[in-house]
Amino acid sequence: MSKSPARIRLADAAFALFDERGYEQTTVDDIAERAGVGRTTFFRNYRSKEAVIFPDHDRLLDLIRDRLATSSHSTALVAVSDAVRLVLLHYIDEGDLARRRYGLTSKVPALRDREIASVARYQRLFREFIAEWMGDPTASASLRAELMAAAVVAAHNHVLRRWLRGESRDPVAEVDEAMREVLALFPVRSPGDGSAEAGTTIVAFRSARDLDALLPELRRLVEP
DSSP: OOOOHHHHHHHHHHHHHHHHHOTTTOOHHHHHHHHTOOHHHHHHHOSSHHHHHSOSHHHHHHHHHHHHHTOOSTTHHHHHHHHHHHHHHHHHHHTHHHHHHHHHHHHOHHHHHHHHHHHHHHHHHHHHHHHHHHTOOSHHHHHHHHHHHHHHHHHHHHHHHHHHTTOOSOHHHHHHHHHHHHHHTSOOOOTTSSTTTOSOOOOOOOOSSOHHHHHHHHHHHHOO
16 A cells, blocks of 8 residues: 655655654644644544554554465465565565664554554464364364464564564564464364374273283274
């Protein structure tokens, strides 16, 4: 989705003023004046000063939700990886703006709190999807879904921060590898795949008969 020229000018003006005066000292009127637009134009593009910094979280959540909705049970984890990549690509597409936001949120506690709240929304969306995909209402399954969602978000954020700091030459390849490592932590056993029945089952019991007398009968039981 392309941004209007006024929206871009407002964002550029806002971040320039934040650098010059500080976030708290910059007002909506200051931003509009620097961008050469009126106050009405500002609010047509952004709900608040804070929204200039975090403008696209709702749209990103919708993109994630749409990608997850297109998956089947067998492709659910692929969809999770694709959704993570979508978010990373959005930040990469923002380029310098994403880095300026990172620097600003690192310095302003209120913005950092807002960012943490936004991350929690992503994690909740993944947790709900994974829990539904698992189809198991037990407490242990709920915990597993929570752990998986937390690991997914942590992997994305780790790669994103590396890219924001200029430490990653290929963040897309890194996030794909990170997601493979995350999913390897949670091996999947689909219903009916026979995994639960595979292997050797040993049953211990007590008998008055000698072992030598029991062994031939035991072999007949286990041989195909």
